[in-house]
Amino acid sequence: MKLPLEQFYDAIVVGAGPAGAIAAKTFAENGFSTLLLEKDREIGLPVRCGELVGKRGLTLAINPDPSWITHTVNGVTFVSPKGVRVNVPCPEPAYMLNRPVMEKSIVQMAAKYNADIRVGTVAVGLLRKKDAICGVKVLHHDMAIDVGCRIVIAADGIESRMAKLAGLNSTITDLNDIGICAQYRVTNVESPEGFPELHFGKNIVPDCYAWMFPKGDGTANLGLGITAKAAGKESPVQILNRFMTLRFPKAKPLALTVGSVPLGLYLKKLVAGGFMVVGDAARMANCLDGGGITFAMNSAKLAASIACEALSEGDVSEKRLSVFEKRWKNGVGKQQERSYLLKRAVLKVNDSTIEAAAEVLINKDPSKLKYIDLLKLTVKNQPALILEAIKLFK
């Protein structure tokens, strides 16, 4: 019987989120036979994401097609516990994305270069030869198939089972290092400025923050994140319902999703023989805001480019692939380490400090306000952290 898959590929990419899509595109463009596996039945759905992304980070990974972007964002509105609104220009322009359109579009680019794509198809195990990974156990509908390959890229998101199986210990052990989120797509939301809004205060959300990101088409992503400590008491969906009633009483939900973001440090080991892990699966994200799209895309691009060189040289050993680990550590990894430090400080900030900061900022000339002013004020009792904050946002 003809199998629904080839028996062997140069590269298998597990997961077709932003990271997996970019990895598959990179392999296929460079002429390597590629298989992209996606567990969900449709690429890009469901949208477990606020869809706000920095322009610089996105364009570093890929030249975005205008159809991926719903609009450009030039400012952010911070809303204090008592509802004081402070508008701050973005340190750099940002985009609101249409993620399903973007992800399908990047996967189409991979397909144009003959990558094989399977949806509704789950990677359930890894094949091993001596010390190296040499394939994936795939569940294609009801059929279990072993598919061989020279390299596996794990882009399987928050679950990160592949890295676990490869021995890279990707379990999030400290429950403070995961943000549990719930999000509605809503209509009937009004905002005076039309900027993405970040809402703070224990009356709104016990820790972390809540967001309202207008999509520019009459809908918005309205969501929040909490830590495990808070989730033990009340589910994020209940807290989200309260937030919506309080701040956006006219909002009507069109969709509800849940999901989690990594808020700790990225994995110590990012590679094994014939194996690399990227994006959320590698626990790469900005720990301060949970944003992970650009981390996912840029880590996948870097990993796949190094993997292409390694494949051409015929050496996919752990040592050869560890170039990725080093380059990540010395590049974007540093940014994550700083954001981790800041997150720990910000979580300690109490409502009265935020309120006081808002009162000071509201009286300043908005055109001269900087993102950093807000951080400086909220972490003002911890001078060492201000230095870190400057490094992060300069």
Place this chain on the structure above:
Amino acid sequence: MKKKKTITFDIQKCDFCGSCVAVCKTDALILLETSMQIEQDQCTACGRCVIICPFRALTLEDA
């Protein structure tokens, strides 16, 4: 004999978000396309997935 709790899963409540898999230290939870495979032998009844699940689809019950 000490009663061991077992993990139970309500597929009606699950959104397949994968958060529980991220925190399970023993790889007892395997999320498939539209179902969850639970390796009861591997589960230590630690309750971490129960806290994390946004829809309370996982619970610990007396065995």
